[in-house]
Amino acid sequence: MARMLGSTYSDQVCSVARSLEVVGERWTLLIVRDALLGMRRFEEFQRSLGIARNILSDRLAKLVEHGILRRVEYSEKPVRAEYVLTDRGRELRGVILALMQWGDRNVPNPDGPPRLSRHIGCGGLVTEQPVCQEHGAIPVSEVEVVPGPGLRG
Numbered sequence: 373m374a375r376m377l378g379s380t381y382s383d384q385v386c387s388v389a390r391s392l393e394v395v396g397e398r399w400t401l402l403i404v405r406d407a408l409l410g411m412r413r414f415e416e417f418q419r420s421l422g423i424a425r426n427i428l429s430d431r432l433a434k435l436v437e438h439g440i441l442r443r444v445e446y447s448e449k450p451v452r453a454e455y456v457l458t459d460r461g462r463e464l465r466g467v468i469l470a471l472m473q474w475g476d477r478n479v480p481n482p483d484g485p486p487r488l489s490r491h492i493g494c495g496g497l498v499t500e501q502p503v504c505q506e507h508g509a510i511p512v513s514e515v516e517v518v519p520g521p522g523l524r525g
Contacts, residue, residue, distance in 0.1 A: 385524050394438045395464065399423055399431050401471070404457075404464050407441065412454040440464070470500040 384390075395401055399421065406420050418428055432455055435441040440461040443453045469489055476485045489498040504510045 385522070394434075394440070395467075397431070399427060400435065401464075401468070403428070403431055403435065404440065404461060405468050407455065407457050407461065408465055408468060412456060414453075414455075417455075435461070466500060469498070473500055 395404065402421055403417055406417055411417055411420060414428065414432070417423070417432070418425060421428070423431075432441065432443075436443050436455070438460075439458055441455040442458050444456050445451060445453045472485075472487065472489070490496065491498050501509050502512060502515050
């Protein structure tokens with residue numbers, strides 16, 4: 373009998389599962405994507421995503437709770453706020469870039485990639501690639517995942 377994966381992964385001793393607890397819902401990653409593109413206000417996210425207001429409000433609150441976004445009031449009457457990426461939120465840029473490039477390769481848009489990642493310094497295309505602390509950039513095929521100190525046995 374297949375085991376159904378629930379909406380929480382507390383019994384999983386896995387960094388991926390713990391990360392999914394925070395950003396594993398599709399609207400959440402799309403909100404982070406839009407924040408990385410410079411969106412900050414509720415109406416901008418709502419317009420971009422076409423998401424129901426109650427769902428957007430819930431996802432933004434969760435991102436604030438987990439320290440990925442910070443809510444900053446910019447108006448008192450009426451009360452209005454912006455959602456600003458924190459350092460923790462900006463760290464998700466690599467995740468979004470990797471997903472974007474995976475999608476461009478494996479589920480491509482017939483008209484080509486909708487966005488390109490370029491190096492600000494020279495304009496060259498940027499790719500997401502593993503980096504070895506000893507040897508620099510390496511192919512994904514040369515990466516292995518081994519037990520770490522936090523793995524219970």
